[in-house]
Amino acid sequence: INNGMFVRLNKATLNxxxxxxxxxxxxxxxxxxxxSLIYKxxxxxxxxKRIPICEPELIQRRLGKYGIICREDLVHEIFTVGPHFKxxxxxxxxxxxxxxxxxxxxxxxxxxxxxxxxxxxDCLNQLLKRMI
Numbered sequence: 001i002n003n004g005m006f007v008r009l010n011k012a013t014l015n016x017x018x019x020x021x022x023x024x025x026x027x028x029x030x031x032x033x034x035x036s037l038i039y040k041x042x043x044x045x046x047x048x049k050r051i052p053i054c055e056p057e058l059i060q061r062r063l064g065k066y067g068i069i070c071r072e073d074l075v076h077e078i079f080t081v082g083p084h085f086k087x088x089x090x091x092x093x094x095x096x097x098x099x100x101x102x103x104x105x106x107x108x109x110x111x112x113x114x115x116x117x118x119x120x121x122d123c124l125n126q127l128l129k130r131m132i
Contacts, residue, residue: 002096002097002098002099002131003094003095003096003097004037004094004095004097004128005089005092005094005095006029006034006078006085006089006092007089008081008085008086017119021110021117021118021119022110022117022118023117024117025111025116025117025118025120025124025127026118026119026120026124027119027120027121027122027123027124027125028121028122028124029079029124029125029128030122030125031075031079032125033124033125033128033129034075034078034079035075036128036129036132037095037128037132038053038071038074038075038078038092039071040132041095041096041097041132042071042074042092042095043092043093044058044059044062044091044092044093045090045091045092045093046058046062050093053071056069056070056071059071059073059074059091062091063084063087063088063091066084066087066088067084068084068087068088074088074091074092097128097131097132098131098132099131100127100130100131101130101131102130104116111123
C-alpha cells in the first residue's frame with residue numbers, strides 16, 4: 001500500500017493499467033515531483049537490499065556505463081524517458097510513500113467521479129506532494 005514506481009507508458013502498459021485501474025492511482029508526474037521522489041524517497045536496489053542513495057559513487061558504479069553518474073542524471077533519464085530508462089528504473093527500489101495528508105477522499109470511487117483511484121493525469125502531482 002502507498003508504493004510508487006515509474007513505468008514507461010506505451011500501448012501494452014496502458015492496457016495493463018486499465019485492467020488494474022480500480023486498485024491504483026496513476027498519472028503523469030512533473031519534473032519537480034520526479035526530483036522530489038528521487039531526492040527524498042529514493043533508494044537503490046543492490047543485491048536485493050534497499051540502500052539509501054546518499055553517495056554519487058553508488059549511482060556511478062551501477063549506472064555509469066549508461067552515462068548516469070549522479071542523482072540529477074537519474075532524474076533527467078526518468079523524466080525524459082531516455083534510452084536507458086529501463087536500467088534507471090530497475091536500479092531504484094519502489095518508493096514507499098506516506099498516506100496523503102488529510103487522508104483519502106473516497107477510495108471506492110474513480111477520480112472522475114470525485115474519488116481517488118484511476119488516471120489523475122497532471123493532478124497526480126498534487127497527491128504526491130501530500131504523500132512525500
